[in-house]
Amino acid sequence: MEYLPFRIAGRDFVIDASRVRALLPFEGSRHDIRIFDLRERLGLPPVFYGQRPFLVVVETNASESGLAGFAVDYVSDLITASPKDCRNGKLRAARGRPKWILDADSLLIKTASSLSPQSPAPARVSHPE
Numbered sequence: 001m002e003y004l005p006f007r008i009a010g011r012d013f014v015i016d017a018s019r020v021r022a023l024l025p026f027e028g029s030r031h032d033i034r035i036f037d038l039r040e041r042l043g044l045p046p047v048f049y050g051q052r053p054f055l056v057v058v059e060t061n062a063s064e065s066g067l068a069g070f071a072v073d074y075v076s077d078l079i080t081a082s083p084k085d086c087r088n089g090k091l092r093a094a095r096g097r098p099k100w101i102l103d104a105d106s107l108l109i110k111t112a113s114s115l116s117p118q119s120p121a122p123a124r125v126s127h128p129e
Contacts, residue, residue: 003079003091005099006056006072009044012099014091015058017078019104022057026071031055034063036107038070049073061105068107086110 003014024031035055039046050073057069081093089110090098101110 001081001083003081003099003101004056005076005079005096006054007049007074008038008042008072009047010049011044012097013072013102014079014099015056015102016104019058019060020056021059021067022055023075024055024057024069026053026055031069033057033065033067033069035069035071036062038072038102038107041107042109058104060107062107070107 002017004017004020005012005014007013038044048071053071053073054075055069056072056075057067059066060068062068079091079093079099081091085092086101089101091101092098102108103110
């Protein structure tokens, strides 16, 4: 399976690359799709660290149109991994540090129970440092 790696607020994430429909320069909200603020949704700092943020457009159930977008600080090359590389909401591939796996349908981390011993708020997930 291929994953698209990206960074938000200094944290590394991946999403199923087969669900990605576009990568565009992020220029605010001048798009015809619903844009989710993953920084707020995942409890991350509201600042952009990249010089050229991107809008990742994915096929999702999180939006009525079936498409949704979110801004990221950085996008890198696709990663190929097997299911055994995915544990406790993280992708542990051969290269680089572990990356949180974002579920394309909910736009939340795949296994929220692994993130915090406390129960997260219904629409948000606490993200550890």
